[in-house]
Amino acid sequence: MILEKKVHVCRKCQSEDIVKNGTNGSGSPHYHCKTCGAYGVLEPRQDYTEEEKEIIINAYQKRSSMRGIERTFGVCR
Numbered sequence: 001m002i003l004e005k006k007v008h009v010c011r012k013c014q015s016e017d018i019v020k021n022g023t024n025g026s027g028s029p030h031y032h033c034k035t036c037g038a039y040g041v042l043e044p045r046q047d048y049t050e051e052e053k054e055i056i057i058n059a060y061q062k063r064s065s066m067r068g069i070e071r072t073f074g075v076c077r
């Protein structure tokens with residue numbers, strides 16, 4: 001069994017002293033930083049770099065299986 005404990009930090013000041021602040025409309029957890037007072041989304045949608053996009057597109061063209069790609073890279077179409 002693998003237990004992964006994720007530590008979230010404030011995206012503005014990198015402080016670990018943050019508390020949960022509910023969720024937004026799409027269900028993303030929000031946090032409130034006690035150190036700098038910032039409010040933000042705990043896990044913002046990941047942006048892919050151009051390089052990563054290229055790799056994914058190349059893999060898609062070779063295998064032409066959307067489901068396989070989704071599994072491999074964990075991305076949404």
Ligand SMILES: [Zn+2]
Pocket residue numbers: 010011012013014015033034035036037038
């Ligand atoms: Zn902060």
